[in-house]
Amino acid sequence: RSYEYIEVSEPRPGVGQVTLNRPKALNALCSPLIGELNTALREFQASPTVAAVVLTGSERAFAAGADIKEMAPLTFSEAYSKSFIESWSDLTTALKKPLIAAVSGHALGGGCELALMADILYCTATANFGQPEIKLGTIPGAGGSQRLTRAVGKSKAMELILTGKSFTGEEAERWGVAARVFPTYEALLEGALKTAETIAGYSKVAVQAAKEVVNKSQDLALRDGVEYERRVFHALFGSQDQKIGMKAFAEKKKPEWSHQ
Ligand code: HXC
Numbered sequence: 001r002s003y004e005y006i007e008v009s010e011p012r013p014g015v016g017q018v019t020l021n022r023p024k025a026l027n028a029l030c031s032p033l034i035g036e037l038n039t040a041l042r043e044f045q046a047s048p049t050v051a052a053v054v055l056t057g058s059e060r061a062f063a064a065g066a067d068i069k070e071m072a073p074l075t076f077s078e079a080y081s082k083s084f085i086e087s088w089s090d091l092t093t094a095l096k097k098p099l100i101a102a103v104s105g106h107a108l109g110g111g112c113e114l115a116l117m118a119d120i121l122y123c124t125a126t127a128n129f130g131q132p133e134i135k136l137g138t139i140p141g142a143g144g145s146q147r148l149t150r151a152v153g154k155s156k157a158m159e160l161i162l163t164g165k166s167f168t169g170e171e172a173e174r175w176g177v178a179a180r181v182f183p184t185y186e187a188l189l190e191g192a193l194k195t196a197e198t199i200a201g202y203s204k205v206a207v208q209a210a211k212e213v214v215n216k217s218q219d220l221a222l223r224d225g226v227e228y229e230r231r232v233f234h235a236l237f238g239s240q241d242q243k244i245g246m247k248a249f250a251e252k253k254k255p256e257w258s259h260q
Pocket of ligand 1 (some may be wrong): 024066068106111133136142
């Protein structure tokens with residue numbers, strides 16, 4: 001399959017990669033690009049060879065936001081009746097496999113929100129994050145006010161969203177938005193692919209369950225979340241891989257996962 005706005009590859013065993021590739025517009029996220037991204041992620045979800053996915057942009061821009069030129073003439077009734085932006089959520093619902101965002105350069109507006117949707121966020125120290133929508137007379141529309149607030153707390157999120165000021169990759173790491181920072185784009189991509197490869201080496205059933213329960217923590221109260229985790233933990237005693245993993249430990253062998 002060939003795409004216009006993204007590139008898709010399988011650079012390592014078990015690892016899929018999507019590279020946003022609309023350089024002339026700093027990877028501004030026009031609707032066709034989001035459509036292609038959704039298609040690629042659905043194919044990775046269905047693929048028997050891919051177990052974890054890395055999403056990146058270029059060194060200069062992860063994504064400079066939703067496409068301002070596309071949004072400028074939209075009316076309320078068009079946006080509402082077409083559920084504009086809703087399809088972005090496919091990213092978080094259709095993909096059960098772990099998604100690592102590798103962010104270099106600009107990650108602004110919808111680009112920042114896209115990065116926040118990933119399961120793990122890695123970035124360069126100089127990455128440029130922000131929610132500048134207020135400067136355009138609007139607000140974040142793809143979850144930024146919710147995910148950024150959960151990540152950095154209310155006061156800091158308010159300051160960022162009300163002033164439109166950007167923050168660096170180094171700050172993102174310090175505030176817990178990013179799991180790790182890297183000095184260069186090359187090191188960033190290598191780090192993301194290595195982590196994806198590590199994850200791809202584990203039981204697919206256990207990995208899917210782990211992602212599912214961590215994500216539940218964002219939606220449920222603590223007591224409900226702990227109970228949910230325990231149910232899924234119990235369920236994994238019904239998997240072959242739990243037996244394989246624990247038997248291998250006892251025998252001091254490397255587990256050969258059945259992914260069942
Ligand atoms: C459409 C964009 C764009 C965007 C950049 N471009 N960002 N086009 N939508 N979000 C285009 C520019 O128009 C320009 O095209 C080309 O990319 C290069 O950009 P320059 O501005 O010339 O580059 P530079 O001077 O290096 O500045 C980089 C920048 C700036 C700081 C990132 O481009 C910028 O401020 N962009 C907008 C960032 C933003 O406000 N994002 C939030 C969007 S609102 P031409 O044709 O002139 O060469 C949003 C809402 C989300 O995301 C809500 C729901 C998803």
